Amino acid sequence: MGAVNIKKLAFELNLSAATVSRALRDSHEISRETKIRVHEMAKKLNYEPNPFASSLRKQKSKTIAVIVPEIANNFFSLAINGIEEVARERDYHVLIYQTHESSEIETSFLMRLLSGRVDGILISLACENVDKEHLKKISSQLPVIFFDRVHDDIEGVKITTDDYESAYNAVQHLIENGCKKIGYLLALNTLSTGKNRLRGYLDALKDNAFPDDKELIMESGASSDENYALIKKLITEQKPDGILSSIEELAMPCYYACKELQLNIPNDLKLISFSNLAHAELLNPSLTTINQPAFEIGVEAAGILFKIFNKRWYEPNETIILKSNLIKRESTRASF
Amino acid sequence: MGAVNIKKLAFELNLSAATVSRALRDSHEISRETKIRVHEMAKKLNYEPNPFASSLRKQKSKTIAVIVPEIANNFFSLAINGIEEVARERDYHVLIYQTHESSEIETSFLMRLLSGRVDGILISLACENVDKEHLKKISSQLPVIFFDRVHDDIEGVKITTDDYESAYNAVQHLIENGCKKIGYLLALNTLSTGKNRLRGYLDALKDNAFPDDKELIMESGASSDENYALIKKLITEQKPDGILSSIEELAMPCYYACKELQLNIPNDLKLISFSNLAHAELLNPSLTTINQPAFEIGVEAAGILFKIFNKRWYEPNETIILKSNLIKRESTRASF
DNA sequence: TATTATTCCGTAAACGTTTACGTAAATAAA
DNA sequence: TTTATTTACGTAAACGTTTACGGAATAATA
Structure with missing residues (x-):
């Protein structure tokens, strides 16, 4: 703990703590010379x-909290980057917490x-979000901003992307390329974010007179191993020629499944994904x-x-909606 | 601000604030029944x-700070993930700060x-670290742990990886594959981390009786554009057949440079890199x-x-040294 | 019974700021 | 000159905890 406090400072300057405090906060009640003396000391x-x-006295912490499912995630680490930069400009501090998708930890x-x-x-x-009560309680006491992973049933300021349109356009792009x-690889389905993406997918299918086949929708499981198995199952059993x-x-x-099943992307299967991978361009094929x-x-x-x-x-x-960017690469190239 | 404080709690219970405080901290001075009453209320x-x-009273914050160059980085976001998990177990809070490699911001x-x-x-x-004085001052007042990006001239507890051996083995691997x-793409050269990697590279060359050619070492520049230009220059002018x-x-x-220069990895140029890319396996070729x-x-x-x-x-x-893992993939496959 | 120890709780001070209020001196206005 | 205003600072209370100290009641011991 920094041994020097405002009292010591005041003592050295032959001033009261109050004067020092005011001088440091540039109060108009303090003379120019005193301010200079205080700042120098x-x-x-x-x-x-x-x-x-x-903070105790002012009832202000100059700190904000960021709660995300995972830090080690291309999307969230970038978002936190942006948050930290803004906070720094304002001399605010940033606390981070990760929920690992657990509603209990989040609460x-x-x-x-x-x-x-x-x-x-x-x-x-x-994702595992059911508990809206705690959120309501919190947001009645503190400003809360929701970003990306939002829920329509919870009131508040929200920043999202155009999930519906993005998914719709992605399907359209797949269809245009044959x-x-x-x-559809379904995730976030408990949240509006996920629901909008699913709606975009479904509506695009409908508008293109594609059959509405529930078997084509794979719901993500508990572990990455399980997901891998489910994906292989989807690909082998349903034989889709495109996946969102x-x-x-x-x-x-x-990618791994196709390699294992000896399927070629994009010829046998075209793939498009919501992603913030920095080097999607370098994948084989580029995503x-x-x-x-x-x-x-x-x-x-x-x-x-x-x-x-x-x-x-x-x-x-x-709700503020920013636009996502559809970046077309090899994984959805039209086959001959 | 949560309107309910310890005084209100005490009032509701017909107890003093001191008793409530002690009850909540499970002091032996408080009877079992009172503790239960207090906790329930x-x-x-x-x-x-x-x-x-x-914190003011106890002179303890239950908070730790993590200072990294960038959050949106595969290595750092994973490290922060680990830190956050440990902190959570202990009910500590984690503040994050990013320096963007600026020594001034860091200080x-x-x-x-x-x-x-x-x-x-x-x-x-x-990287841009010159200012050791502030660090010495800080670490005399607070526990400071250095991880990965460390500097030998600054005393303290350090967690690193076996940078020297890793670089040495990487070069050995390149040589073995022809x-x-x-x-060498040089970075972090102001830090021990970078110096050790460079030494590993140089020593491996020496031990294999390779010439010591400074022209083969590209020092990273100010921007990614500049780096790209420098890399292209290195490849075209020096024509290395391997890069660490x-x-x-x-x-x-x-990867981009080789694509542009129509060079094949690994046949024309083998590439190996310190990296925490989650899907190095999926690059073309895999890294x-x-x-x-x-x-x-x-x-x-x-x-x-x-x-x-x-x-x-x-x-x-x-200094605690953890071992890195050399994962051999396509980008260094021996050519025929 | 008298004395000591133990249990359980309250009082008040302390942590280091900020700020409402007060005031003496200097200056301006009447 | 007297009164009002401004300037520049000090005093003390407050923020919500924790904890040293003390003390009454009860239990244990002599």
Whole structure:
């Protein structure tokens, strides 16, 4: 603990702690000369105000929390990057928590944050989400911004991407490139994010007069091993010639499955996925992706939170939708 | 701010705040029945102790800071994942800061953390590191653990990987697979981490009686555009048949450069890189990597920090070295 | 019974800030 | 000159905990 506090500083300067405090915060009540003296001494003694005393008194933490399912994820790490940069500009601190998709862990974090430890929360919901009550309680006490993984039943400010359109366009792209039977790797289905992607897929099929075949939809399982098995099953049993994956984590196994099953992407099977893989271009074959503006989502979410702090935001229920980018690559190239 | 505090709780229970506090912390001075009453009321009223009041009084923050160059990086996001998991087990909070390789930003974070905001720091140094004084000052006041990006001149507990051996073995592997002229993509050269990798490369060359050609070493530039140009220059001018990249960020451009220059990996050029890419297997061709145990490094670093907190660690200068994994893939396959 | 120990709880101070309130001195206005 | 205003600072309370100290009631011991 920095041994030098405001009292010591005041003592050295022959001033009261109150005056030092005001001088440091550039109050108009303090003379120019005194301010200079105080600042010089503060620098000399390497004074750093105790944040807990300050937070306790001011009832402000200058800290925000970010709750995500996983940090080691191309999308979330980029989003956190954006959030951190915005926070840094404002001299705010960023606490991170990962839920590993567990609703229980998520709730436990949220409850702990009711203590006043943070001034606001940015959250991307865990899949296994059922518990809306805690979220409602929290957001009645603290500003909460939802990003990407959102839930329509929970009120609040939300930053998402155009999931429906992206999925719709992805299917359209597959169809235009010759697909006749398109599978879907379903994830996030408890969240609006996942539901919108699924609707986009289904509507695109319908609009193209494709049959509505539930067997073509593979719902992601508990483990990556299970997912791999399910994907192989889907491919071998249903023999789709195109697949839309709603998350990156389900697209990668497709590559391995196709290798194992000796199927060629894109000739035997075209693949497109929601993904923030930095080097989708370098995969074999390069992967057609729906790229979400992850960094920008983080920046936007954090920006709105700060607007709320500064009372410059008055839309408690606005949903802001950023556009994803469909990047066409080899994995969906038309076959001959 | 949670409106219910310890005084309100005490009032509701007809007890003093002191008793409530002690009951909640399971003090032996409080009777069993009272403890039960207190806990029940606390749960009923959703009481969460104010962390700032507690930290102020106890001079403990239950928070650690993680300072890394970038969050959106396969290595660092995995390390943070490990750190967060360990912190969660202990009910600690994790603050993250990214330096973007700037020594100035790094120093500014460190100075701000002198305030007592955190009980300890886990840091992976920025490349642009010259300023050792601030680090020495900080580590004299707070436990600081260095991981991966370390500097020998700075004393402290360090968690690294076997950088020297990994680089040495990588070169050996290239030579065994037929390389006669091996380039090196140099990064982190201001840090021991980078220096060790470079030494490994140089020593392996020497031990194999390869000429010591400075032209084969490309030092990474300021931007990724510049790096790309430098890599192309190295490849076209020096015509190496093997390249060891000291960081993932320099290996990816090699793929693009080879594509542009119509060179085949591995036939014209074999490539190996330090990397934590999850799907190196899926690149075209799959990339031979030196895979660092990033998650484990995070776990280990955080674990030691907590041992220090609990006075169960007495080696202020120990360096713990975890082993990296050389995973041989297509990009270094012997040519015919 | 008298004395000592134990159990259980309350009082009050302390952690380091910030800020409402007060005030003396200097300046301006009447 | 007197009064009002402004300037510049100090005093003390407050934020919500934790904990040293003390003490009454009860239990144990002599």
